[in-house]
Amino acid sequence: MSAPRVEVVLDFVCVHSYLGFTRFRHAAAAHRRTGGEVEVRFAPFQLRPDASPDGEPLFELHARERGEAVAREIATSSIGEKDGLRLNFRRAIFTNTFEAHRLLAAASEQDNGEVMAERLFRAYFTDGLNIADPPTLAALADEVGVAAPVGGADSLRAELDRVRALGIDMPPVFRFPCGTITGSGEFERFRQALRELA
Template sequence: MKVEIFSDVVCPWCYIGHHRLRQAVGLYEGDVEVTHRPFQLDPDGVSSGEPLLSALERKFGGAARVTQMTGHVTGVAAQDGLDLRFDRAVAANTFEAHRLIWLAGRAGRDGDMADRLFRAHFTDGLDVGDPATLATLAAETGVEDTGDGAEQVRAELARARTLGVRAVPLFLFEEKFAVSGAQPVETLVAALREVEARTAQERTVRVPGGEDCDDGACAV
């Protein structure tokens, strides 16, 4: 079964969704081919080394509101064994990070590259928009940065817009069944089984209630 996950490496719910999908694939009885697709919450974002909390406070109206939002998602992530350190995180443009994921995908390593970028941003406090940082992360993951992929990432971002993707994470099964939000592992396993049973039907599987990041904003 083919599963595409649309996400951004600076989206906390995408990190949780990425982690849960990996678990779900391990529990599912069939074969699954997962491909990571790019989505940018802030296409005009600048990698200037600004602390993420400062950017969030400016965007969402102060420290108290941001503390509430980050505390919620940090608690959810901790239950999944993920360490989100918003006090370390750096605001970044993610286009080049997505290009590395695309490059890694040519060798079937896009999941590993995405995982390393998520950890770099949310746990290690690294700037995932910085060229030197990205070069180090690519080398750590065994990805050779040939400089290719920019055109392909732009095309995939355009495809996401054409498909109407406005919030991430979004899981697209067999190019026709969609599940949105950071769903629980058991829900994703059930979705895999349901899609297997419905591959001949032309309708979308929609599972309500998952938390996500909207286009242009992320209420973490």
């Protein structure tokens, strides 16, 4: 009998996706330590599918679109600290996430999706890496120990279309067999939803 499945819809440039995935992952680890089972299936979402893969500093994007005062407020935010995350909004390079999702799909096929997802988030939000850059993605794949994707672009586009057809217009979304949690959620809420899988 296969483990119950949770579908996780996220995008790597979405801070709420990072927070939600971190809390869910901690809850899943606790669930597994007590003998519970759960299979995580990742589903892609692109907040800005037209973003350039060349990337630009996130601070500059915020300043242009929201004003410099807001950009500074975001850059000095303590968001993520309670979850043990070090987010550097001044260092982050906003970019297109298509290739990062393609790498995650390949890693998932190699049973390394959860580790790869965390590394891609950290590369973007902490390390200031352009996660659309092919050599950068190759290095991250090597670090995690997965083979870089070959092909898969068409299937990824089909998955992006499927997620949109579900009516999802903002990540993250955690689709449990017994219900859905939207937004970054809380550890205890994820923990309870995982208990209900049993």
